[in-house]
Amino acid sequence: MPVARTGEGLSAKAILAKLINFDTTSDKTNIPMACWIRDYLAGLGIESRMLPAENGIHTNLFATIGTTHTRGGIGLSGHMDVVPVTGQPWHTDPFTMVEIGSRLYGRGTADMKGFLACMLASVPYFQARSLRQPIHLIFSYDEEVGCTGVVPMIAEFGSSLPKPEIVIVGEPSMMTVVDGHKGGARFRTNVVGKDAHSSRPELGVGSIFVAADLIGELKHIEAGIQKAYPAPRFAPPFPTITVSFIEGGIAHNIIPPRCSFQWGVRLTPGFDAAEAADALQAYAERELLPKMRAVHPDCAVTTELLGLLPAFLSGEGSPATSLALKLAGQNAIHTVAYGTEASHFQAAGCSAVVCGPGDIAQAHQPNEFIEAAELDNCMAFLSRVGDWAAM
Ligand SMILES: [Zn+2]
Incomplete structure (x- = not known):
């Protein structure tokens, strides 16, 4: 030394x-x-x-x-x-x-x-x-x-x-x-639907429609956490959710079997990003997956954490x-x-x-x-x- x-x-x-x-x-x-x-x-x-x-x-x-x-x-x-x-x-x-x-x-x-x-x-x-x-x-x-x-x-x-x-x-x-x-969490949500010819949509599950429902729900989740976790020292003074990427679809005449989108939460102190992901999953289980699985049992909605900064x-x-x-x-x-x-x-x-x-x-x-x-x-x-x- x-x-x-x-x-x-x-x-x-x-x-x-x-x-x-x-x-x-x-x-x-x-x-x-x-x-x-x-x-x-x-x-x-x-x-x-x-x-x-x-x-x-x-x-x-x-x-x-x-x-x-x-x-x-x-x-x-x-x-x-x-x-x-x-x-x-x-x-x-x-x-x-x-x-x-x-x-x-x-x-x-x-x-x-x-x-x-x-x-x-x-x-x-x-x-x-x-x-x-x-x-x-x-x-x-x-x-x-x-x-x-x-x-x-x-x-x-x-x-x-x-x-x-x-x-x-x-x-x-x-x-x-x-x-x-603030901190930040990044997630990717993956939707597995079922392909079908677009002339027979009732035989498939359009994953992009499902993703659209999920993204709409994110707005509701955001409104809830903004009320629950005010943070007056930050601008804006609450957590926020954004959707940054979306991809899906194969052809204009195929019901899209897969869609995924990335979204993020800006975290205020005391707010755990898992709460937002859990709320999204609960919505999927309650409102979307029963109908999807009635068409095909392999239909799924999963969310993975890509990155987290507290x-x-x-x-x-x-x-x-x-x-x-x-x-x-x-x-x-x-x-x-x-x-x-x-x-x-x-x-x-x-x-x-x-x-x-x-x-x-x-x-x-x-x-x-x-x-x-x-x-x-x-x-x-x-x-x-x-x-x-x-x-
Ligand atoms: Zn730097």
Whole structure:
């Protein structure tokens, strides 16, 4: 194990330029970038642990500064992947950081390599303090495809990795303190009907008609949960349901035997998405399936869960929120419309908060940029994190 020492490090801007050079679009490998981070940390005497994904092209990375044998401490967390640039009208090469006026352009400058750069640039400062509790650096993959990559790393908390007591997720919030966001669940409902010639519809079960009934029922289910689960701090202030894909049908003269559709629920805290799926299934069993099975016994309606991000609500009095407010010198808490890995940290028992540099309005956009001053604000914030961990 390398001996910890204080190194020079690089500036946040220089590190950001380096990180932007790696095309870490979620479907590409992030291993070269993770290796660069590992080597940078090693150069400062910090050992890090790679946690490779089963697909062989992605990896998480975890490193600790300060005492490693204790539980607790503070985690700084960010994702290494970025969204695609395909079809976007970029004026500059998205994978080369370009400084124009006060802005730094490039894919991931705001979402969220800017925060990663500040984390890494702060390491020498953290090392120079005699930390009384550890600072953990947490780098994940596959955030942009549903916050999935961080999950296996969090599963190691408390066993092969220390579990931070507090986690700051540096998604772009203009360094304001975000203590809540909705979650999301994605489902696919599959309808199995019975084919027949369209001149004899009574011999078949049209799966698209059945899907239409189910989709209509989703509107009723939505109305019910909106009444049952109000959430005044979110916009809109209740859970919502949307239908996003539908496919089915073979030919104009065949009663369609199969139809499936994907739908999603935006979850407010306390609302379990399974309730919506169960209500849909109950409706199918009650109103649709008896008639369908009278025509053919194999007719079926099934719903599968495709992805789940729990809602996140830390609350004003939580350790993470009160610390972030204190260190940021602010007194207002906010909720946001986007989802983050904070949900998973909270579900694992860490107190989590979102606070990071850059504007979410820039995220996923062509010509994404971050104001250089945002990096400075984040560096000042992280220096106070170091001071706090040394207290
Ligand atoms: Zn992000």
